[in-house]
Amino acid sequence: MSTLAPPRLDRTLSSAPAAPPVRIVHLGIGNFHRAHQAWYTWRAPDGAGWGIAAFTGRRPDAAEALAPQDGLYTLITRSADADRFELIGSLAEVRPAADHDRFLELLAAPETALVTITVTEAGYRLGADGHLADSEPVRADVEALRADSRAAVTTTPGKLVAGLLARRAAGSGALTILSCDNLPHNGEVARTVVSDLAAQLDAGLVDWIDDHVEFASSMVDRITPATTEADRDLVVESQGYRDASPVPTEPFSEWVVAGSFPAGRPAWEAAGARLVDDVAPYEQRKLTLLNGSHSLMAYAGSIRGHESIDEAIADPAVRGWVEAFWDEAEPHLLLSGTQIADYRTALLERYRNPRIRHRLAQIAADGSAKIGVRILPTVRAERAAGRRPTGCATVLAAWVLHLRGAGAPINDAGGQPYVAAAAAEDVRDAVQAVIARLDTTLGTDQTLVDAVVRQTERLRDRS
Structure with missing residues (x-):
């Protein structure tokens, strides 16, 4: 590289286009x-x-x-x-x-x-x-x-x-x-x-x-x-x-x-x-599969010491949690068949790109505004079907642990009520309080609370 200072980028450069109206x-x-x-x-x-x-x-x-x-x-x-x-x-x-x-x-x-x-x-x-x-x-x-x-x-x-x-x-x-x-x-x-x-x-x-x-x-x-x-x-x-x-x-x-x-x-x-x-079918697919798994990796991956998406998806434990969450969500999506299978394959390829250092701390920001739209629709659908949503419970468990200070630092404009709810000394009380702030009905669902508490234990054991 030349020792002369390079020109600053502006519209006076010969290659620069004029400003559009x-x-x-x-x-x-x-x-x-x-x-x-x-x-x-x-x-x-x-x-x-x-x-x-x-x-x-x-x-x-x-x-x-x-x-x-x-x-x-x-x-x-x-x-x-x-x-x-x-x-x-x-x-x-x-x-x-x-x-x-x-x-x-x-x-x-x-x-x-x-x-x-x-x-x-x-x-x-x-x-x-x-x-x-x-x-x-x-x-x-x-x-x-x-x-x-x-x-x-x-x-x-x-x-x-x-x-x-x-x-x-x-x-x-x-x-x-x-x-x-x-x-x-x-x-x-x-x-x-x-x-x-x-x-x-x-x-x-x-x-x-x-x-x-x-x-x-x-x-x-x-x-x-x-x-x-x-x-x-x-x-x-x-x-x-x-x-x-x-x-x-x-x-x-x-x-x-x-x-x-x-x-x-x-x-x-x-x-x-x-x-x-x-837009709804495409919106639902993306919010659930991409953004939902991003939230999972942001919290669970950072708890396991990873800093970026490519590091997190290379971890077999995190990859397994992502696949389990996707398996749980897939039956409730408006698109189906190859439109989902091909999308999942493409997501894994994108996540593995080592030259896109998408930082987990960046993704973890503002979880209080994201978890409700990315995770709760699948939680509600799984509970309505009488099933225990273990994949979703992993996301919620990782987020509760994040609110309690594990993994990525908290950067959430609306997060203070959730941080306060997660501060209970007993983890079960913290889980129940956080879920209740998201959805009062789900907060009384003891099967869901049990599943999230169990996943907090597994996450802490494997961190």
Whole structure:
């Protein structure tokens, strides 16, 4: 490598594309969005006309890294034996969440046709009853918007409602909000929390949303680890420029989308996305088999001393737990036959890729928002069938031990009530309290509690 400093990545490089006009606003810019929706948009044949203005979540880091690069970044697609590099230019702007005035300006603009979201399950502020949670941050947003429709707000539902108020005031017409998070029926979840918050402000706004806003759904799938300094050095060595925020990812990618998109959308299907009438079967398969086994490995694998998915799946004990969980879940999936068998085979191949260091600690974050959607549907189905769900019990047992301090460190915005429940001196009391917080009915199911307690003992014996 030359001793001269390499050029910084920006749109002055001869190979860099011009910034596309903004037509999409994205909430929750991170590595996954850049490896997935932004990548599909850039690869679409009309992608040069669909620029994305992306806003960060809790931390401004992505904006601080990408704004000096004019939103450009390098996607490193990492197979087991080679790397492929792509310069992605779909991000026209990258801004911190605090830039609320620019967010409102973009939502009010008639050119904006889409809002996409990757804020994780916790970002929707969904309560146990399936509606917007009555939490202090939500109440603060409602009070702020009552006082001033342009007030800075902090929650995702609050931001969306603030943007829709600005759009209604500007008379800018139809808009699609497309959720790209790992939630069942994610479009309906987004509709519910936005409508619930809007109803606390202005009943007429709910009617306007019904008439002008589509809530589309999608299933997303691509394993995308965190960026390392080695990734940055690799870009310098192979591409000759310095990228502060390249994105490593795997070759596999899947995106299944359902929606009518009244204001238009990029031709994502030409880039490999699947447009369907109903996302649910694909969503259920992915949430259960991929995300469910990810949670299992994040907690059980880290308890056994592993740091990444490839290490965990190479452990025969962990591999056995994953297969048992899949066997338990498979009869309850909407897809069947080769659509499941081939998917399971593909998952094992993806997990074994030693060059995708997907850290278990990263996956373990925000378990309180994930376990309910990834694991409990199979638990309920197995108990309704009169069976003891040992595979699911292993996931729950590993999570309880995680909440008690074993394995990956706790990083969970909504986790404190579960940590408190798991702190009981007796493990059985801890298990029962944690399950009861997830589902009061399951908390009284002694067969399930017994199964989870038994698996905590086995996990501790084999750690």
